[in-house]
Amino acid sequence: MTVDPALSALAKPIESGQPWPRPACPKCQAGYITFAPPVEDESHSSASARGHDAFEPEWITGTFVIRGQCENPECQQAVHGTGDYEVGVSRLSGEDHDYDYSYGPPYSSYLTVTHLHPPMLMMPIPKSAPDEVREGVMRASRVLFADPGLAATALRATVERFLTSAGISATQPTGQFRTAHERINEWRDADLTRPPIADLFFAVKWLGNAGTHEDSDLTTIEVLDGARVLDEAFHRLFLGPDIDAHAKTINAAKGPSRLP
Structure with missing residues (x-):
């Protein structure tokens, strides 16, 4: 999707x-x-x-x-x-x-x-995505037309919600909050397959940063472009492995995989 x-x-x-x-x-x-x-x-x-x-x-x-x-x-x-x-x-x-x-x-x-x-969902939410991700997309969707800058900020927060669900702490041992950039880097470096997806997260982060500025002039179209990037990231994370596994069953059967 x-x-x-x-x-x-x-x-x-x-x-x-x-x-x-x-x-x-x-x-x-x-x-x-x-x-x-x-x-x-x-x-x-x-x-x-x-x-x-x-x-x-x-x-x-x-x-x-x-x-x-x-x-x-x-x-x-x-x-x-x-x-x-x-x-x-x-x-x-x-x-x-x-x-x-x-x-x-x-x-x-x-x-x-x-x-x-009710708000139109700005991007599809994979069924296997954590509840934190679902709520983040919903928050962004609620203000998509009314306040594009706020919607972009909410998209960035959705990335951070995902990182929290993945076990990447939002705070330092001292209690200070960590930046989204630092947290994405930690998540990326934990697995050699993650850098391409991390690049997508960084793009959403930069868009969200632009949305937080007092003089932000982000448009709804630009925010939807960011949603497309995040959709691709989540597609690879949550749907890619399922599709790969399904492809293996087809290859093993040399055709449609049908249960007896």
Whole structure:
């Protein structure tokens, strides 16, 4: 599995009237979320500006709410979202638009998601992963759209949660906290097969460091790139050995391995 591409699509402004991305259901992971048309609510300041002599459609802003539901009939999980919208020149041609004037080009609303509940998982979680890893990914997913910097920090913390579950202490004998860099190095050096995975952990760590800065300008797309890196690390850790073992049974049977 890889990071859901629908999340990257949801991280970008969506022009009104266009089909919404269909992310994997956060509950069953078998169905996809289908969203109903959003309901827009223009802000008071925006509505007040409509009477200005110099009014232009680009002045229009507001918020929106949207509801989605899992297509899986055995799940039907509801998902509620909120966000902001602003009006801009439409990128569509030959279509109905939200705002048509006798002058100038047609305009549409562009909607940006700021929150989805329950949150969409930013990356799949292997069933064999420790509970600490599962909770770390959930924490990052909750703030993915609202605060990408915080989401990146939570991803870095997920790496540290894994290290703790693997027996790499978070503190020095003196009680001082150890850096993530130091802990990754210790984990890496304990096994000759680990350096490639450690490099992936380091990449997530650096991204998380950038997210902690006061002036962090990380985007949701950049955080999802970090999630792809962490997904690959966990794939190798938790799924790779199982796949290798399965391949051996196929090789031994010289074909499908079937129980009698």
